Structures are given as structure tokens and as C-alpha cells.
Amino acid sequence: MDKFRAMTTFVQIADAGSLTAAAWAMEASLPAVVRSLAAYEAALGVRLFNRTTRRISLTEDGRRHLANCRQLLAALHDAEAELKNDAAEPTGLLTITAPVLFGQMHVAPIVTRFALQHRQLRCRVTLLDRVVNLLEEGIDVGIRIGHLEDSSLVALPLGQMRRVVVASPAWLREHGRPTHPNDLLSTNCVRITDHTPTWGPFRDGHKTLKLHVSGNLEFNHIAPAVQACAAGAGFGQFLSYQVAPLLQSGHLETVLDDFEEAPRPIHVVYPHARLLPARTRAFIDFIRQELKGFAPGNPPP
Missing domain, CATH: 3.40.190.290 (D-Maltodextrin-Binding Protein; domain 2)
Incomplete structure (x- = not known):
């Protein structure tokens, strides 16, 4: 079994929402897509989708595996792009989330400057005043204010605020x-x-x-x-x-x-991964430099 092909098929089915739509998007036959999924589930020993005559939906195992597959495929895509271009120029889609007002005031301008430097990259910014599950919602990078509770994330400090x-x-x-x-x-x-x-x-x-x-x-x-x-x-x-x-x-x-209470930390967070896509690594380095020592509203010395 071609695991790369099977993994790509699995992600395509999840994105398309049906076996038929996935087959059409991949320009493959429906039986070939069905066989690929069945072989992949058998190799993993888990069921990735719940299937009925009318709909298909991810299982809990499928949701977890989907996030890992996205990261691996993105890393492979960027590794190939780096070799082809003889440079680690970020490509593909980078998704970022941040609190609404902080995102409007600080994150969105930084993303804009980053995108202007990397014209082959697409950036999508989602501003929400809730804690986003990066893995479940397919987000590459998050900006968090306050103390962190999710140990499944890598957290790098950006600054602090009162x-x-x-x-x-x-x-x-x-x-x-x-x-x-x-x-x-x-x-x-x-x-x-x-x-x-x-x-x-x-x-x-x-x-x-x-x-x-x-x-x-x-x-x-x-x-x-x-x-x-x-x-x-x-x-x-x-x-x-x-x-x-x-x-x-x-x-x-x-x-x-x-x-006042002690200042609250600001972190850039991303899921644990041995292979980070080049676009994610580049953006993390960029925003850390942009917000290095960020401490707005501090009293004058």
C-alpha cells in the first residue's frame, strides 16, 4: 500500500465531505477511493469514518489522525518546495488565530507585513475571543494571552501585559x-x-x-x-x-x-510536531521578532 497516497486520499475525503466528491477532486474512480480508504483503515487498525448510505463523518480517531496527516503532508510539501526552489520560500496556506482586539491591533498588521515578504504564501487570520482547539480546527498558529492549560501545545513567550x-x-x-x-x-x-x-x-x-x-x-x-x-x-x-x-x-x-496582579504572559502556540512546515516556522520566527519584549501600557520609568 502506498501510505502517502492513502493518507492524501483520507485528507481529501475529510475535506470534500464524501467519497464521491473526493474521487472527483482527485480525478480518480470512486471504487479506487473506497479501496484506498479501506486498506488504510485496515493498516492502521482503526475506523477513520462513520459511514451510512447518506453521510460520512470522522470518528474520534479520525479527527485526531486528520490533524497529524495535515501536518505531515504540509511538511512534505514544503520540503519538496524547498528543494525545487533551492530556497525555503514559504508556500501554501498558513492559518492563524488570535483574540479579536489584540488581533486587530497587533497580529493582523504583522501578518500583513509577513505576507508582503512572502508573495507565494496565503495567510488566513481568524480572530475569536475564545480558546481555539488548534488541532481540531486545523489552525497552524495561535496567539494566547494569559496562563496556558493545554500541554499538547508548544508555547513560546512573546511578552506580557498588565x-x-x-x-x-x-x-x-x-x-x-x-x-x-x-x-x-x-x-x-x-x-x-x-x-x-x-x-x-x-x-x-x-x-x-x-x-x-x-x-x-x-x-x-x-x-x-x-x-x-x-x-x-x-x-x-x-x-x-x-x-x-x-x-x-x-x-x-x-x-x-x-x-495590580502580576502581568499576564503572551505566547505564540502551535501543536507539537517533529516536522513543522516552513511557512509555520517562518511566521513563528517573524512574530517573535516583531513582538519581542512586548509590554504595552507599562508605566513610565
Whole structure:
């Protein structure tokens, strides 16, 4: 059995969603595709698809194996391309995910610069405010903010960011500067819908504080909440990159700096693999250089 051909057929079936569509895409006969899949499943000793007369779907083993096959085929493709071109010029499709606002402000411009340097490469950026399973969703690289729990990923540090409480200078002149996190309980706080109304954690000596704040403004996106604080609507709690431009311009000021929790790390993450495609290696090196020591919103020395 030609394992490379069988693996390619398996991936094509998964992508096409049916045996017939896979046969058409590969310009092969349907019986040949069926035989290839059956032989491959027999060699592996597992069932890769659940098949009925109407539909075909991946098994749990099939989903796991699909991610590995994509990586191996991509690495082989890039190895061949490197030899053919006498250079490791990245080709193919690179998929990247990041949090929405961080992606808009920082990741998307970096990907654009990377794509301009590598015209043979296609880049697809998906911005989501949820933790994406890279293997299951076929993503090459992710940008994560905060402490990581998924040990199946390789994580390389990019920088760190603070979680800060901010207000406009006008608001602080009128209402005063808080001296303790508990002062936030008796003032107006701009909140984010679907986020916990609890602010913090704050460090108060050996104690950790979390506060149930309230206010008359609530948004389902971070950007308008930041702008409301800059307009003098009250206090807000954000990650430092989200307010860094307004801190630099003086439209916002941080408060309660002495009570902040430890900075949160930023990582570039990717699945464990012995063979990374050239495009993935190149992008990881590029974004690490671009965001080296990234620490937005740090207080001036």
C-alpha cells in the first residue's frame, strides 16, 4: 500500500465531505477511493469514518489522525518546495488565530507585513475571543494571552501585559483618584456584557481581592467601553494593550497600580510536531521578532 497516497486520499475525503466528491477532486474512480480508504483503515487498525448510505463523518480517531496527516503532508510539501526552489520560500496556506482586539491591533498588521515578504504564501487570520482547539480546527498558529492549560501545545513567550484600571483625567479631577480597590464599589464603572461583573484580582498585601462593581454603562465589545472611559464615563478595567494608545496620548490614566496582579504572559502556540512546515516556522520566527519584549501600557520609568 502506498501510505502517502492513502493518507492524501483520507485528507481529501475529510475535506470534500464524501467519497464521491473526493474521487472527483482527485480525478480518480470512486471504487479506487473506497479501496484506498479501506486498506488504510485496515493498516492502521482503526475506523477513520462513520459511514451510512447518506453521510460520512470522522470518528474520534479520525479527527485526531486528520490533524497529524495535515501536518505531515504540509511538511512534505514544503520540503519538496524547498528543494525545487533551492530556497525555503514559504508556500501554501498558513492559518492563524488570535483574540479579536489584540488581533486587530497587533497580529493582523504583522501578518500583513509577513505576507508582503512572502508573495507565494496565503495567510488566513481568524480572530475569536475564545480558546481555539488548534488541532481540531486545523489552525497552524495561535496567539494566547494569559496562563496556558493545554500541554499538547508548544508555547513560546512573546511578552506580557498588565490588567489595569483606567479613567479619564476629567473624571479623576471631578471624582478623585481611588486609593484602594474598594473605592471602586461606590463609583461608576463601565462594564463588558458577558464578562463577569467581578473586577480583579487585586493584590492587597497577602490578600487577593475581587470586587462586584456596578455602573450605568455596559457594552458587548471592548473598544466602545474603552472610548466611553476616555470620554469621562467612569472607570474601566482592561488589558493594557487595549488602552495603550489612549494612555500614551493622555486621554486615559491608570489608577491603583500598586494593587495590580502580576502581568499576564503572551505566547505564540502551535501543536507539537517533529516536522513543522516552513511557512509555520517562518511566521513563528517573524512574530517573535516583531513582538519581542512586548509590554504595552507599562508605566513610565
